[in-house]
Amino acid sequence: MPAFDIAAIEQKWQDQWDKQKTFVVTEDPTRPKFYNVQMYPYPSGELHMGHLRNYTYVDLLTRYKRMRGYNVLSPMGWDSFGLPAENAAIKTGTHPREFTEAKIPVMKDQLRRLGAVYDWTRELASHSPEYYRWDQWLFLQLWERGLAYKKKAAVNWCPKDQTVLANEQVVDGLCERCDSVVERRELAQWYFKITEYAERLLDDLSQLDEWPDRVRTMQENWIGRSEGARFDMQVADTDLSFDVYTTRPDTMFGMTFAVLAPEHPLVEQLVAGTDVESEVNDYVKQALLHSDLERMSEADKTGVFTGRHAINPATGKPVPIYVADYVLMGYGTGAIMAVPGQDQRDWDFATKYGIDIVRTVQPPEDWEGEAFTGEGPAINSGFLDGLDVDEAKAKTISWLESEGYGEGTVNWRLRDWLISRQRYWGSPIPMVTCDDCGLVPIPVEDLPVLHPDVEDYAPQGESPLAAVPEFVNTTCPKCGGHAKRETDTMDTFVDSSWYYFRYCDPHNSEQIFDPEKVKYWMPLDQYVGGVEHAVLHLLYARFITKVLFDMGLSPVQEPFARLFTQGMLVKDGAKMSKSKGNVVSPDHYYDRYGADAIRLYELFIGPPTDDAIWSDRGVEGTSRFLDRVWRMGVGESGDLVDRPETDDDVEVLREAHRTIERVTNDIDRFSFNTAVAAMMELSNTLMSYLRSDAGARRETFEEAYGYLLRMLGPMAPHVAHELWEITGGGSMLATEAWPEWDPEMVKRDVVTLVVQVNGKVRDKFEVAVDISEEAAVELALGSERVQSFLGDAPPRKVIAKPPNIVNLVAG
RNA sequence: GCCCGGGUGGCGAAACCGGUAAACGCGACGGACUUAAAAUCCGUUGCCCUCAAGGGCUUGUGGGUUCGAGUCCCACCCCGGGCACCA
The missing domain is CATH 3.40.50.620 (HUPs)
Incomplete structure (x- = not known):
């Protein structure tokens, strides 16, 4: 207690x-x-x-x-x-x-x-109309700038939460929130055009040098820039064509087939009226039914031949066109040139369906693998033969461009941000659909669009707002005719994407915020x-x-x-969370140890970036530390004496200054655990000081203890403030200045000189910091223990880094 | 598969620039105080050999660079995270 x-x-x-x-x-x-x-x-x-x-x-x-x-x-x-x-x-x-x-x-x-x-x-x-009014305002600004749009597409649908999800909210095919298997649905949804900012979002990561590398890397991966080529492929015997994207244009001579994603719009036309029409359509239907998770977990690649061929622009030869679900509609153009010689996925597919394989990059002699994706000279590639991969890429791209087939392009993995949700508790999207004018924004002066109260909040596949006729039916702001309101609400990530601006000017009812305050x-x-x-x-x-x-x-x-x-x-081996049932509630600890002991333990538990394991014993440790600080402050750990200052007193003060230096630097570099450790050391020093034979000199102790309290202020504020007041520091520690260390006090004049023989510690001396190299070596050679390890011969080599180390290499 | 982290006592960890490995805390053990216990205070505590003095070993594994490596380089093993049928 x-x-x-x-x-x-x-x-x-x-x-x-x-x-x-x-x-x-x-x-x-x-x-x-x-x-x-x-x-x-x-x-x-x-x-x-x-x-x-x-x-x-x-x-x-x-x-x-x-x-x-x-x-x-x-x-x-x-x-x-x-x-x-x-x-x-x-x-x-x-x-x-x-x-x-x-x-x-x-x-x-x-x-x-x-x-x-x-x-x-x-x-x-964010749920207050004063706040989400500006969500809606922001939405309208994006709309005006062409950065918000509505489109029908295959989207991620969470069957449990009954709403669509952004790509970022799907993790391994599961809903990020509830772990349900995400389904795909074809729905008209609202998007923010984040892809228009892909390049800036990627480039500016390099400015964020005070961000953790791993977060920057994760964003880099997510944005997913790749360089390659896009070119047009003619379908033989038709006037149809389709675009493909590849990062390996150099391997074009090895293209022995082409693949369209099942959702590719050309598929239907390709097979219409042919004898494979029903077979292909069945395959497409099956593929659409499967979730991404199911598609990915299938070990074997599946696909179906369309009966059509495309012309390989490099060879001029026809290659079969397949539909296969290993090609994704959402990336690149949804269609690929397949080069089994240089791509393992294409290899797998080609061997399964008996398609030709042509190597266009020479693998090393001892190559025993299948597709070869490494570096090597081009072979079987006409005008590219002999070039290495990079040269061949460049040459192919300029050839594609000069022949008018296509061009070099940059492709991004990032997709537009799907922001509409079919749920009630979010910011309503401020748009209407007019019978005559189509999509029309709500005028900003009519914001906010408020939530009507509804009978039933339970989701049912569309927003509960859709069930409120008084809300849905409205007049068009443009023509005054009949219009229907948008009933979807915004993703809550829209709210959180700008709240830190609003903090700067939170009560502004005229504008989203005053740019001057934000500045x-x-x-x-x-x-x-x-x-x-x-x-x-x-x-x-x-x-x-x-x-x-x-x-x-x-x-x-x-x-x-x-x-x-x-x-x-x-x-218990899992992240503390309510759903895991392993939460430690602070209530009991507040009562028993107090907020400050909890705070100190949270700081002391380990490096802030690392996961840490909760331990009851740990709180006891920091609580004990606080008790010691308390007892020293109220005079229960020893009496103070008034006497002239001795060297020992100065040394205590020096220790205090060194602690200030350590704690300040530790906080600045987010090493809170070692900052707490440093203060524990100072507290131990003061405790020994109080218990020393000479006793603690009042002035010295009070000065050092005052530093300790000031440093404790941000970490254990309640106890530190109380002690600060009790010991006469003043009425509000929080507004005091952080202590500064005196560089003169931090300096040491005596340090330990370590003497090694062949890199092993054999003796130690207390020496003056400014000891000369000669004196240090002399001291080292004079040590009996050192001599016993050196033997009779003089050292072959002497490395002296005074005042810290002398290393003698035996002859 | 590719890209980031990480692996140090019984436990949480420290070592910031290549220079005494294990600070600080927990636990354990011993002692003081106490009728006793709790609390508190003092001390011991990496492992092995040894009565001791002392010696040997030790930062996931194996190599290397160096007078000297937890720290740098190469290869590998294990753990965590990210990306991934992304063409």
Whole structure:
């Protein structure tokens, strides 16, 4: 049990921070700004230890940077639209709004209990009309710029959540949220044209040098730039043709067949009226029925011959055209030239269906594999023979271009962002379909388009809003005639793609935000969140920021200057989560150890980027540390004496200065665990000092202890503030300056000189830091132990790096 | 298959530029205080041989570079993550 009344102290200081508006900020050009944000949470009202880890990091930074003299903006808001609230509401029979708005105060209280401080005057919630009005406004801006469009296409459908999903929300063929097998449906949906920004999104990754490499790599992979060629293939005996995309134009002479994706629009025409028509159509139908997951898990490639041939432009010879589901409609042109000699997939297909295989790259002599995808000279390739792969690619592309068959192109894996959802609890899309004018946007002055209350929120394949005639039937803003409202709502990732702009000016009812305020705060100096958003939120947010930049509203092209993705908290071998049933609720720990011990343990548990395993014992350790600090502060660990300063006293102070240096550097490089360790060491030093024979000199102890408290302020704020006040430091530690170390005090004048023989430590000496090389070597050679290892002969070689090491190589 | 991380005591980990491997914490063991326990305080704690003095070994495995390697290079094994019938 702690030596102090945790509950009273926590309550007291949480009230003080609130009342004194300690962390409420405005733009202040005289101070450097620090904009510090944690990815805004869904207000579940159920924080567990895993969540607290992030909140602790962000709060530590807020408090630390404030003490370092920064004007720190650390706001908080709620990702309050979306399926969790809607599903919970359906289950409990309440309105999603009621459900959500009941949880927000619970969540705020949980954050308060941790001692996390925010500028609450800037709180926002995406489900409030004041917020989603600007979602809708943003949508209309994208529409005007041609970046929002509606199109019918095969889309990902989650049968459980009863809505479509963006590509980013499908993981291995399963719904990212609920793990259902994703089906495909042909539906008209709304998209944002993120592909138009593919190149900028890729190129600007190189500016993000304070992002984790792995997140940048994940985005790079997701955007998926590839270089190749696109060219036209004539279908023999018809006037039909189709485009293919390849990254290996150099292998064109080896094309022995062509493949169309089952969804390819040409398939129907190719076989119409032929005797394979029904066979091909059956295959296509089968393929469409299968989910991507099923298609991918089939070991064997399947396909069917269309009876048609295409002309290989390189050889002028006809090659059979197949339909096969290993070719995807969504990538490239949905049609390929198949080169079994150089592509394993094509090899597999060719051997199964008895198609010719021609090698066009010479494999090494000892080659025993099937398709050869490596480097080598071109063979069987006419004018390309003898060229290496890169030369042959270039030559083929210029040949294609000069002959008018096609051209070199860049292809992207990234698809447009599907943003419409067939659910209730999201921002309604502000569009109508007029009987006469077609798609017409709602005028901005009529925003927001509000949710009507509906009887039944349960999803039924289309938005519940579609069941409300008063909502659906409206007049066309353009012609006044009859029109129907769009009933789909927006993906909640639209809400979260710009909320950090809104924090800068959260109550603006005239515009989405004041660009001047945004200019002061943006970009975020620190953004903290889970790596699970690497290609979801973080990609969408970068895209929307670039759109806002192009509109002249954002001062930056990249919103997040520094990104930190924390590791997970693991218990019983799994990520702590409600669905796994392994959550550790903080309540018991708050009561027993207090918020500060929890915070310290969250910091101390391991490197912030790594996954960590929750341990009850760990909290006991940090709690004990806090107790020791407390007892030293209130005079229970030893008495102070007034006496002249000795060398030993100075050494204690030096240790304190070294700790300041270590802790400051550790926090700056996000090494919170070692920062805590350094403070534990200082606390141990002070404890020994109090218990030393000479006793602790009052002035020295108080100075060193004061440094310790100030450093503890951002980490264990309640206890540190209370002790700061008790020991006469002042009434508000949070607004004190972070201590600075004196470079003179940090210097050591005596260090350990290690003497090695053949690289093995044989002796050690305490020496002056400025010891000369000669003196160090002399000392080393004078050691009896060293001599016993050297034998009679003088060392063959002497390496001296004074004052740290002398290594003697025996002769 | 390709691309990123990572592998160090009984456990969580530290070692920032190639220079004493294991800081700090947990656990364990011993001691002080106590009638006793808890709490607290003091000490020991990588492994092996040894009464000891002392010695040997040790950062996934095997090689290499270097006076010196947890750290750099090569090959491999294992774990985690990303991408992947992407032409």
